[in-house]
Amino acid sequence: MKKKVFVIGGGPAGIMAAGKAAELGNDVILLEKNDRLGKKILISGKGRCNVTSNTDIEGLIKNTPGNGNFLYSSFYTFSNHDLIAMLNGLGLETKVERGERVFPVSDNSKDVVDALWKFLKLKGVSVRLNSPVDSIITKDGKVTGIITRDGKKLECDCVILATGGVSYPGTGSTGDGFKIAKELGHKIIDLKPSLVPLLAKEKWVKDLQGLSLKNVEISLKNSKGKKIYSDFGEMLFTHFGVSGPLILSASRHILEYEYKDVVLSIDLKPALNEEKLYDRLTRDFEKYSRKQFKNALDDLLPSKMIPVVIDLSLISPEKFVNQITKEEKRSLVKLLKNLEINICGARPITEAIVTAGGVSTLEINPSTMESKLINGLFFAGEIIDVDAYTGGFNLTIAFSTGYLAGANC
Numbered sequence: 001m002k003k004k005v006f007v008i009g010g011g012p013a014g015i016m017a018a019g020k021a022a023e024l025g026n027d028v029i030l031l032e033k034n035d036r037l038g039k040k041i042l043i044s045g046k047g048r049c050n051v052t053s054n055t056d057i058e059g060l061i062k063n064t065p066g067n068g069n070f071l072y073s074s075f076y077t078f079s080n081h082d083l084i085a086m087l088n089g090l091g092l093e094t095k096v097e098r099g100e101r102v103f104p105v106s107d108n109s110k111d112v113v114d115a116l117w118k119f120l121k122l123k124g125v126s127v128r129l130n131s132p133v134d135s136i137i138t139k140d141g142k143v144t145g146i147i148t149r150d151g152k153k154l155e156c157d158c159v160i161l162a163t164g165g166v167s168y169p170g171t172g173s174t175g176d177g178f179k180i181a182k183e184l185g186h187k188i189i190d191l192k193p194s195l196v197p198l199l200a201k202e203k204w205v206k207d208l209q210g211l212s213l214k215n216v217e218i219s220l221k222n223s224k225g226k227k228i229y230s231d232f233g234e235m236l237f238t239h240f241g242v243s244g245p246l247i248l249s250a251s252r253h254i255l256e257y258e259y260k261d262v263v264l265s266i267d268l269k270p271a272l273n274e275e276k277l278y279d280r281l282t283r284d285f286e287k288y289s290r291k292q293f294k295n296a297l298d299d300l301l302p303s304k305m306i307p308v309v310i311d312l313s314l315i316s317p318e319k320f321v322n323q324i325t326k327e328e329k330r331s332l333v334k335l336l337k338n339l340e341i342n343i344c345g346a347r348p349i350t351e352a353i354v355t356a357g358g359v360s361t362l363e364i365n366p367s368t369m370e371s372k373l374i375n376g377l378f379f380a381g382e383i384i385d386v387d388a389y390t391g392g393f394n395l396t397i398a399f400s401t402g403y404l405a406g407a408n409c
């Protein structure tokens with residue numbers, strides 16, 4: 001039977017849900033409060049859109065620390081490989097980069113949004129921009145309609161709520177869906193920032209703001225010194241602490257620690273073990289034997305980092321290099337291999353890549369995305385209490401849950 005379906009939110013989850021529901025012969029209207037669709041997609045992957053991952057389904061689940069098990073049906077019904085095939089079919093060529101990350105060949109996220117517009121047109125979805133929705137009307141535990149922000153009551157059989165989280169509110173994700181779901185009796189699990197820049201206690205970190213370090217290894221240790229996580233890549237110092245791809249990925253591993261009482265250790269020279277780094281220092285110090293310590297590190301470190309390392313080494317900057325002792329050199333090696341920063345918090349949720357928390361998965365049927373409380377109400381995307389690491393996994397969640405909701409409404 002042909003149903004009238006409203007999809008609220010024109011991000012990846014809502015677009016996919018609307019297209020699928022229309023493909024099945026329903027009369028589908030997609031309501032987006034912005035004047036364009038997919039604003040967050042446009043800024044995703046630094047404007048390149050890491051649209052999914054090339055991994056297998058177990059890989060998708062493993063990379064979804066926030067309720068990954070809830071997503072088995074979504075991923076098996078519409079997988080990352082189905083998504084790639086769909087986008088390719090819409091004329092969007094994709095490529096796989098390091099870490100199985102999938103991007104459009106054009107490196108332009110706008111091409112992803114254009115392909116999704118094409119999808120909506122092909123399936124016959126009616127799109128209404130500048131159309132914020134305020135609430136959902138129900139009767140006897142069943143959806144009967146919606147109320148738009150300008151007060152209009154519109155009747156329907158089903159609603160798919162895909163309004164995203166509360167991160168980067170400038171893209172339209174301002175948390176409206178949480179209010180709407182709560183009004184209907186749904187439990188909202190506490191919203192927390194995930195994939196977020198971290199705050200540092202040390203003052204010297206601020207002195208390094210703007211400095212980006214490539215090819216470093218970081219590890220995170222808890223207050224008992226137990227290693228929680230380690231990875232290799234690129235990070236950035238900022239006026240508040242640390243950021244960059246490596247830090248954002250690492251941050252999800254300390255959400256459970258509330259981003260506090262964790263030590264970040266940076267190995268500035270991961271390619272060299274302590275012995276090799278000692279030999280390297282010895283060679284540099286021979287080359288600069290008549291120079292002062294402060295003028296002998298140019299080959300080893302970025303210039304902004306030199307005063308900080310000198311300060312932390314406790315070796316006098318004026319000391320001539322040929323007077324530096326073996327012990328001092330050994331402790332310098334230790335410092336370069338283990339530059340420690342105390343993490344004391346995270347930037348606000350509005351600056352997080354993803355919102356952790358959301359509509360409780362216990363109240364959503366994982367096989368259909370339908371609410372267990374209200375008939376005809378479906379959820380899709382970041383509004384649900386699921387979240388994943390970086391690598392294309394969060395967009396995959398949005399598309400897969402959107403597909404499942406659209407297929408079952």
Ligand SMILES: Cc1cc2nc3c(=O)[nH]c(=O)nc-3n(C[C@H](O)[C@H](O)[C@H](O)COP(=O)(O)OP(=O)(O)OC[C@H]3O[C@@H](n4cnc5c(N)ncnc54)[C@H](O)[C@@H]3O)c2cc1C
Pocket residue numbers: 008009010011012013014031032033034037038039040041043044045046049050051052131132133134162163164165167168171172173174175176177352353354380381382383391392393394395396398
């Ligand atoms: C800077 C940044 C970079 C990212 N990069 C990547 C990446 O490369 N790869 C990846 O996998 N993930 C990435 N993410 C995460 C990913 O973009 C999100 O997880 C994903 O967009 C969530 O999709 P969604 O459809 O659930 O929500 P959203 O994309 O947030 O879409 C929700 C839509 O609902 C609309 N809306 C909200 N309230 C209402 C209302 N009341 N009425 C009507 N419409 C409403 C909003 O305007 C918005 O268009 C990134 C996120 C950010 C912030």
